[in-house]
Amino acid sequence: MEQLMELCKMEGVSGFEFEVGNAVKGIFEKYCDFVEADTVGNVIGVIGRGRRRKVMIEAHLDEIGLMVQKIDEKGFVRFCEIGGINPATLPGAEVYIHGRERIFGVIGAKPPHLQTKEESTKNYKIEKMYIDTGFSADMLCDKIAVGDWITFVSKPSLLQNNRICAKSIDNRMGISCLIECMKRLKDTKTDFETVFLASVQEEVGCRGAKVGAYKIEPDFAIVVDVTHAETPYTESTDTVFPLGSGAAIAVGPSLNTALTQCIINTAKKREIPYKTEVCAANSGTDAWAIETTKKGIPCALISAPLKYMHTQVETVCLDDVKAVCDVICGAIEEGIHC
Amino acid sequence: MLKILSEAFGVSGAEDEVREIIKNEMLSLCDNVETDSMGNLICLKKGTKGYCNTIMLTAHMDEVGFIISGVTKEGYLRFKTVGGIDPRVLSAKKVIIGKNKTVGCIGDKPPHLEGKKKDKAASVKDLYIDIGAKDDDDALKYISIGDFACFDSEYKEFGDILIKGKALDDRIGCFILLDLAKNRYPHDVYFVFTVQEEIGCRGAGVATYSVKPDIAIVVEATTCSDVPETDEAGFSTKLRGGGAISILDRSSYSAPDLRNVLYKAAVSNGIKVQYKQTTFGGNDAGAIHLTETGIKTAVISVPCRYIHSPSCVASIGDINSVYDILDNFLKGEVNEAWSF
Numbered sequence: 262m263e264q265l266m267e268l269c270k271m272e273g274v275s276g277f278e279f280e281v282g283n284a285v286k287g288i289f290e291k292y293c294d295f296v297e298a299d300t301v302g303n304v305i306g307v308i309g310r311g312r313r314r315k316v317m318i319e320a321h322l323d324e325i326g327l328m329v330q331k332i333d334e335k336g337f338v339r340f341c342e343i344g345g346i347n348p349a350t351l352p353g354a355e356v357y358i359h360g361r362e363r364i365f366g367v368i369g370a371k372p373p374h375l376q377t378k379e380e381s382t383k384n385y386k387i388e389k390m391y392i393d394t395g396f397s398a399d400m401l402c403d404k405i406a407v408g409d410w411i412t413f414v415s416k417p418s419l420l421q422n423n424r425i426c427a428k429s430i431d432n433r434m435g436i437s438c439l440i441e442c443m444k445r446l447k448d449t450k451t452d453f454e455t456v457f458l459a460s461v462q463e464e465v466g467c468r469g470a471k472v473g474a475y476k477i478e479p480d481f482a483i484v485v486d487v488t489h490a491e492t493p494y495t496e497s498t499d500t501v502f503p504l505g506s507g508a509a510i511a512v513g514p515s516l517n518t519a520l521t522q523c524i525i526n527t528a529k530k531r532e533i534p535y536k537t538e539v540c541a542a543n544s545g546t547d548a549w550a551i552e553t554t555k556k557g558i559p560c561a562l563i564s565a566p567l568k569y570m571h572t573q574v575e576t577v578c579l580d581d582v583k584a585v586c587d588v589i590c591g592a593i594e595e596g597i598h599c
Numbered sequence: 600m601l602k603i604l605s606e607a608f609g610v611s612g613a614e615d616e617v618r619e620i621i622k623n624e625m626l627s628l629c630d631n632v633e634t635d636s637m638g639n640l641i642c643l644k645k646g647t648k649g650y651c652n653t654i655m656l657t658a659h660m661d662e663v664g665f666i667i668s669g670v671t672k673e674g675y676l677r678f679k680t681v682g683g684i685d686p687r688v689l690s691a692k693k694v695i696i697g698k699n700k701t702v703g704c705i706g707d708k709p710p711h712l713e714g715k716k717k718d719k720a721a722s723v724k725d726l727y728i729d730i731g732a733k734d735d736d737d738a739l740k741y742i743s744i745g746d747f748a749c750f751d752s753e754y755k756e757f758g759d760i761l762i763k764g765k766a767l768d769d770r771i772g773c774f775i776l777l778d779l780a781k782n783r784y785p786h787d788v789y790f791v792f793t794v795q796e797e798i799g800c801r802g803a804g805v806a807t808y809s810v811k812p813d814i815a816i817v818v819e820a821t822t823c824s825d826v827p828e829t830d831e832a833g834f835s836t837k838l839r840g841g842g843a844i845s846i847l848d849r850s851s852y853s854a855p856d857l858r859n860v861l862y863k864a865a866v867s868n869g870i871k872v873q874y875k876q877t878t879f880g881g882n883d884a885g886a887i888h889l890t891e892t893g894i895k896t897a898v899i900s901v902p903c904r905y906i907h908s909p910s911c912v913a914s915i916g917d918i919n920s921v922y923d924i925l926d927n928f929l930k931g932e933v934n935e936a937w938s939f
Binding site for chain 1: 671673675685687688690691692693701702703704705706707708709710711712717718719720721727729730731732733737741751753755757758759760761763822824826827828829830833879880904905908909910912
């Protein structure tokens with residue numbers, strides 16, 4: 262839990278993962294035999310180098326965020342999004358702008374009492390909102406510039422029933438699983454060279470995973486990410502899972518059937534709670550990119566259900582995170598015979 | 600102190616925590632401290648001259664927030680707003696609920712399921728609070744129906760000496776009164792901390808009836824709309840423009856001679872001051888000035904951007920300006936404001 266909370270406090274929007282990448286590299290070094298960062302910023306850790314078969318466990322490092330688009334004459338900052346953001350969550354949100362200094366700001370919009378009745382029934386559009394940093398334009402331009410990246414401020418909170426509420430659980434949850442698997446596998450005798458890939462730029466198109474998988478060229482890959490959890494207004498026919506229902510193991514045309522079945526068998530055998538997630542097309546995860554790398558890499562996708570995805574209050578259940586780790590380590594310990 | 604006041608829990612009707620903090624300070628500063636039946640805190644600091652006229656300064660302790668109105672079968676909390684809150688600031692914000700200070704976050708309709716309707720702003724009845732409960736019985740272990748909730752927002756100083764926090768309306772006023780109470784002035788001064796302002800200025804009238812002051816000054820936080828997408832005519836006040844003196848709003852006219860004396864106290868001492876330039880909003884003056892046979896009342900406010908949101912923003916310079924104006928006014932021995 263503490264590990265996940267620490268990871269969520271780290272800051273790294275797609276394309277700007279250097280700080281979180283460095284920190285994660287430091288953690289990988291504690292448990293791996295060999296660690297490197299590649300040219301795009303992916304962090305790669307290896308346990309059991311040279312063993313007969315190679316499995317890659319992958320999760321993305323980056324988080325959604327914003328970018329400075331314009332600083333107006335009064336010092337208000339206009340911004341655009343990096344990754345998918347729901348503008349309805351922005352008014353009143355707090356942010357850090359990462360420039361020459363890290364600058365705090367509040368997202369504002371036209372005050373409600375000055376709006377027409379029609380305006381006030383609509384959500385604010387992203388281009389109508391701005392960040393108030395409390396600095397004049399002159400002072401601010403010494404500290405930040407157009408193109409600087411912006412993260413949300415959200416102190417992780419522990420809710421009831423082992424649930425954590427924070428920014429960027431998508432996908433620091435995945436990174437925390439990688440670290441947990443390292444701890445468990447580093448002294449376990451397996452057939453595998455296990456390679457851990459913490460990839461960049463997933464939220465803008467699964468870019469880091471593509472070059473990372475090319476370099477590592479594993480026999481197969483297990484991708485760890487988040488999936489939508491059940492909340493009010495979702496229906497039983499939606500592919501959503503209640504928090505606490507275990508790991509969501511994806512099936513569908515873009516995922517390797519034999520590998521997936523092997524993982525499901527491990528879950529059944531070890532009585533690890535899981536649900537089957539149906540992905541009829543693009544899973545929207547790095548698995549989509551990895552599967553078609555080089556001569557093709559068989560992929561499985563295991564997710565933890567997440568509420569309020571891409572907001573400052575993403576919520577995950579630690580029991581589900583544990584189930585994800587259990588099923589991955591279990592499958593590797595059993596040798597993945599597929 | 601402002602950090603402690605801003606982060607304290609005090610939704611209208613549940614001001615106890617804020618009152619205890621202020622009371623503890625006031626006990627050592629004032630000559631008499633009392634809490635009335637509604638929860639208003641009334642503190643008297645006697646003057647040096649034994650004049651028979653009294654001045655009352657008020658600030659309200661309560662803040663806007665929420666009350667838990669129901670629990671769904673799945674364990675989510677339904678709520679109503681207490682005081683005026685634009686539902687558009689609620690999505691994905693954290694709240695603190697009840698005496699146990701249970702943390703929750705506010706959920707909304709998922710945008711990817713909304714399709715074309717996603718431009719339409721949510722109303723409070725679409726929103727819910729998630730505390731991580733498994734179902735209704737589990738939820739009721741941590742909270743009760745009728746519990747109050749406030750925003751979860753840390754006080755922070757930032758920018759070119761600004762502050763950000765919840766409930767700056769009107770903990771800023773409470774803070775200024777606390778600071779003024781450290782001084783002794785020629786006249787008797789009542790420092791009054793009121794309840795239930797945000798739901799209709801209900802505490803102030805009762806407190807005024809007890810105090811029966813000759814003049815009253817309401818110390819508030821008010822709208823400040825000097826932001827993009829807004830015409831200058833709608834600014835109301837300007838951040839860093841100094842204390843804002845009201846001429847009128849929806850609840851009262853300030854007594855012209857009293858507000859002129861306040862304005863003069865600023866100008867003659869080189870203190871930044873401005874007039875509030877819109878008539879939006881109302882405050883405790885509405886209740887105070889119509890108490891008994893009428894009380895001569897004025898309002899002075901600290902400009903506050905994003906008021907009634909989890910992230911209210913104000914300027915430390917403006918807070919100091921309001922303090923200095925009032926300090927200079929109170930130091931005046933025979934005040935022009937008496938001559939009516």
